[in-house]
Amino acid sequence: MAVIPLPEATSVVIVGAGPTGLTAAIVLAEAGVDHVLIDRLHEGANTSRAAVVHARTLEVLDGLGIASTLVERGIEVPTFKLRDGAKTLATIEFGDLPTAFPYALMVPQEVTEQVLLDRLHALGGAVHRPLTVTRVAEENNTVTVEYTDEHDRRGTISADYVIGADGMHSVVREQAGIGFTGDTYPTSFVLADVGMSWPTPRTEVSLHLSPEGITVVAPLPDDAGVRYRVVATVDDAPAHPTVDDVAALLNTRGPGGDIRVDKVLWSSRFRVHHRVADHYRAGRVLLAGDAAHVHSPAGGQGMNTGIQDAALLATLLTKVTAGEPDSVLDSYETVRRPIALDVVAFTDRMTRMATVQSGVVRAARNTAARLLGRVPAVRDKLAYQLSELGNH
Template identity: 40%
Template sequence: MRETEVVVVGGGPTGMTVAGDLARAGRSVVLLERWPRRHPGSRAFATMPRTLEVLDSRLADGPAGGRSVTDALLEHGTTVPRVNLWPGAAVRLGDLDSPHPYVLVAPQTVVDELLEQRARAEGVTVVRGSEVVGLVQDADGVTVTTAGDTSWRAPYVVAADGAHSTVRRLLGADFPGREVLSSVVLADVRLAHPPATEGLTLGTTPEVFGFLAPYGDGRYRSMTWDRRRQLPDDAPVEDDDVAGVLDRAMGRPVGAHDISGRSRFHCEERQVTRYRHARVFLAGDAAHVHSPMGGQGMNTGIQDAANLAWKLDAALAGADDSVLESYHAERHPIGRRVLRQSGAMMRAVTLHPRPARALRNAVSGRLLAWRPFGDLVAGSFSGVGLRYGRRRGDHPLVGTNAATIPLATGTVAARQRHGGFLVIRETDRRDTGPAVLVRPDGYVAWAGSSADGDDGRRRALAAWSGPAATPAHDLTPDVTPDERTTR
């Protein structure tokens, strides 16, 4: 039997992110992926602003690299500052309080490649062609068996093996929900007559919808659906399922041609009741699946991974079990919200009665044009408005996103590229904000005044990291080691 500290099952964006983060923290990690080679298909195509912030604090080439994963991604895609919905309605991202106020459109295959490259550079052992067939856990750890009778033993396992998760089945975990949309078609196309408006473009009629996302090189990712042509997932995708439906949805000929990467799929809304099962943790599509509307799937999974990895590292260093419990407490509500948001958008797009569609267009357009509401929707859609709960007595900033704290030198993301907690004092800031302790996933763990001493910050660090916590990175250059407060 082979031993490691964490076994990650599944080599998609979620699995590669959690594995890479753990290896960056110095943990031994084995990632098991049943596909012998990286999957050539690409369903996701939109990397949201909050995910770009997360990936900006990770080095694409491991410890010796100089560029972040986001830097590398930006070389392979195009940025769009708005999402055009039905007539008169658009989600505007350009005014977001984020270093990345846009959606990056790039094939998921690019994200997959960069995250695997980063995980390997950090020291993850990636075992491809390794299908999990058995899982047994006890008080001390988990034994994972793969086809061919190879066994791995670890204190913790992360299941990031997708919507049809083998680990979830072996656990006997429930996955309640239902199918909500069938016969959705994905393809890559070129257009003779592209949309005149900038950004992601959605067109709808009572019978069809069509969605276009520009790659920036003359190609577009298209998503189409025809109410009157509901076929099984394995039915061939004809030219008219793409080109014809796009023309009808956009209300004019767009001339889709050079159609490639065709696939047909259905979507469901499901979420496990518990993200944690003793020493096994579910993340990404293994924990939640939903409508493709809003492009949230890959993004939510990467953010699950960022939340979970540092907590597993802390637990391995002796932190209280409540740190691991906080993974479910923080991420399950976010997954539920994504299900509801993407479901509401899907139902709005596929409305059939014409009076209901007219009302949708009139009301949503006015609401989104009203700045307070439009900004709220953009913050939720992009993920930058996400915050985690705080306890009574905590500073109001606790649980908020720290990505936009203006530092005197550099950025929060750049300062966190080697992992760990980050101490930012008042003198490190360009504004008048308080001192803060930033968690490894980029959220505020503590905020207060440096003049009150370091006790509050140290207590917050100890609560999250346990007695074996190593010093946090402190931006103030003249702070002595015993004043510093983790990996």
């Protein structure tokens, strides 16, 4: 592949070519806004990390002309179940949601990224990589971005605006001096894609509660129908969970029945933070995605919130570059930061509720979940919140 040289100046520099950065680049490219998208990795991720695309995100991606392509490559899952062992505490159905996408779409993140990248390429855009940002400084009504390439050669590009979509450890956020307030959960998380026999239908995502921790099991697309995503809290998880590790988790916490883990396709251990940037904007520097907010994976909200951040931010930037006042960008934080705070609070409640240790509290929680799960208004509200339709 030919290397496309970087210009010395552009309207918008986007740092980070994950789903958030790619979405921003697509919106700018569609509007004809000059931009440069850079990333520190040699190539896009080939592991599936985020695995669910919710209804509101599909609506956003539909506006970019790629929702149908993504749907073709995923599994439509219309049901979310809350379980404690073999007991079903609550069933949330997405089928009646007021959307053209009344389901959770299960699709590995590398597929989502590839679909986004293909769309960007079709619009004439590109990702410049591997480039590591070393300095971001606003001066003389522009932002200077300094970077190094894989051979430690230095370069500089100036821009009217910079979008930091470079993840939780964002260099852009740090350079802008924006705080990242929050904390870290004491337990670690296991993340694994496995091939297995699982006793519940592939039309549901299940959240399993247990004294040992929270466990989420969701189907992923594959021809044999045996690929699943497993996310679980573990006090001290191994760096790369094995077949035996995952099998022990599921046999201890799962619904019982025929559970057989045949292979681990990919696995990892990670720590989870719940943090939100103190501001989404510092002058000509703006944050989106994990650079602006991180939280528990319960509910699968992270990548979705980031894509929605990027779509709004890039739309506002197209207005400013077309001549509208710079103050238009202030609405980005006004709209999106409260949504991130709500998502962090919601996923934190889910995580803490799922991991209570006391038998008395656990029994009370289960009773409350069963009773509330019988109330249609409660079920509908949870479906609406999980789908992120309220973020519009």
